[in-house]
Amino acid sequence: MAKMKMEDVLKAGRATVDLPLERASTLPPEFYRSPEIFDLEVKKVFRRNWYSVGHIAEIPNAGDFFRFDLAGEPLLIVRGKDGVVRALSAVCRHRWMLLAEGAGNAGTLSCPYHKWTYALDGSLMAAPLMQEADDLDRDACSLPNFACEVWQGVIFVNLDGNADPLATALEPLAREFAPWKMDEMEIVGRVEFEQAFNWKVLIDNFMEAYHHFGIHPETFEREYPGENTTVDASKGPFAVLRIPHRDNGLAQPLFTPLSGIPDKVRRSFSVFNIFPAHIFAVLADTLAYYRLEIRSVDDFKLTIYLLAHPDSLKVPDVEELKAFLRDVTSAIHVEDIAACEGVQHGLMSKTAGPARLSHLEAAIHQHQIWLLDQLGQI
Ligand code: FES
Ligand SMILES: [Fe+2]
Structure with missing residues (x-):
């Protein structure tokens, strides 16, 4: 054509x-x-739109996670210590390394490259040897947290955050x-x-x-x-x-x-x-x-x-x-x-x-x- x-x-x-x-x-x-x-x-x-990325039975315990690429966006689907399922960006806030591949269980999310470490809710916990970087904004270095809804056991993610609630x-x-x-x-x-x-x-x-x-x-x-x-x-x-x-x-x-x-x-x-x-x-x-x-x-x-x-x-x-x-x-x-x-x-x-x-x-x-x-x- x-x-x-x-x-x-x-x-x-x-x-x-x-x-x-x-x-x-x-x-x-x-x-x-x-x-x-x-x-x-x-x-x-x-x-x-809401897009289904997996099932809650894959991540039954705190710290369980799996990777999923949605529309080119690398995601880490993680169950937090509070039991909440989150869709975090899998892209390290330092120099863009992916934090994990596959699936597993972790107490914290630690980047394999220079070991910046995040809590299971995405907040930055540690950034080694960064003391000479002036005004490092630690909050801005938390992992982006995408809209996530569990419906009938299925985990749905909405990347732009503007979709109406799925369940309705x-x-x-x-x-x-x-x-x-x-x-x-x-x-x-x-x-x-x-x-x-x-x-x-x-x-x-x-x-x-x-x-x-x-x-x-x-x-x-x-x-x-x-x-x-x-x-x-x-x-x-x-x-x-x-x-x-x-x-x-x-x-x-x-x-x-x-x-x-x-x-x-x-x-x-x-x-x-x-x-x-x-x-x-x-x-x-x-x-x-x-x-x-x-x-x-x-x-x-x-x-x-x-x-x-x-x-x-x-x-x-x-x-x-x-x-x-x-x-x-x-x-x-x-x-x-x-x-x-x-x-x-x-x-x-x-x-x-x-x-x-x-x-x-x-x-x-x-x-x-x-x-x-x-x-x-x-
Ligand atoms: S890219 Fe993750 S710590 Fe450097
Ligand atoms: Fe068929």
């Missing part, structure tokens, strides 16, 4: 997306492949999720993938089950055929896809669903996208949360967290069941990767244009309307 001005690109997007679903198409392929659009997403979407917009989902006690869940499995495709290719894939008979004929399609799926009418900055069990029959859970989880959830499961990119599937006995650490227009690290409530796990052979869940989840995602990689390759073609949507793909449409709205904001 010849170089177009950004406002023309957005206008082209609105021309295909801002229509009733029956007449709408997806965003043009430019939105999936252009580094300029990606830069705009970083600025207008990822830095301005998600009230309808919180009501639905109450019986699961999600904030008490533990991690029963974790699988990681390096993904070389645009982040929206995965979101699109996750939010429709139309592809079950094409991509998962031996796995999902047997139990959860795509043709009877439905998408909830939009009620906020999120999309919901309902996936009934074959013939509306009862699915056999691996673990024991908590009491209070409605019986109808044994006959269907639901998948959610809290915009832009917090995607998860909720079954009667377990939850699969997909965390995307997006690095560029065609590169992100995916971590799939498999979660369950401790009371659901009081079953014989629980370790074998957890391993089985990890294996099945991986196998299904490997099938999805084949589709996503094919799409990424195909949408680079000069022949690729906006794609018409099935009624089964309404959640993609809802997401893209929201995205265009965000990208068009000043």
Whole structure:
């Protein structure tokens, strides 16, 4: 595609997306492949909205931390001595070294370079051999502390600090999720993938089950055929896809669903996208949360967290069941990767244009309307 001005690109997007679903198409392929659009997403979407960075079960104790890069911003997600989960900058206030990588536990955060040391709330405790630096402002040398909210056990960060409180917009989902006690869940499995495709290719894939008979004929399609799926009418900055069990029959859970989880959830499961990119599937006995650490227009690290409530796990052979869940989840995602990689390759073609949507793909449409709205904001 010849170089177009950004406002023309957005206008082209609105021309295909801002229509009733029956007449709408997806965003043009430019939105999936252009580094300029990606830069705009970083600025207008990822830095301005709440973004899910991980789960509280990863940092149960004071001093537990993990690193996460959000929109190019290196973060340290830390549980303080006061039990509070914070999203601190991971960039040392001396000469920009990263304070840590990976995950761990520490009493203080000490920079490996020249050993400036910070408390778990980010305040500077020590800066060795700096006595000759006149007027060193120690308060200004505390680590920046980004807005952080824990919702249903998931840690969300808002980099610019101006987003409305997350919980208000998600009230309808919180009501639905109450019986699961999600904030008490533990991690029963974790699988990681390096993904070389645009982040929206995965979101699109996750939010429709139309592809079950094409991509998962031996796995999902047997139990959860795509043709009877439905998408909830939009009620906020999120999309919901309902996936009934074959013939509306009862699915056999691996673990024991908590009491209070409605019986109808044994006959269907639901998948959610809290915009832009917090995607998860909720079954009667377990939850699969997909965390995307997006690095560029065609590169992100995916971590799939498999979660369950401790009371659901009081079953014989629980370790074998957890391993089985990890294996099945991986196998299904490997099938999805084949589709996503094919799409990424195909949408680079000069022949690729906006794609018409099935009624089964309404959640993609809802997401893209929201995205265009965000990208068009000043
Ligand atoms: S860069 Fe951290 S102490 Fe120098
Ligand atoms: Fe799939």
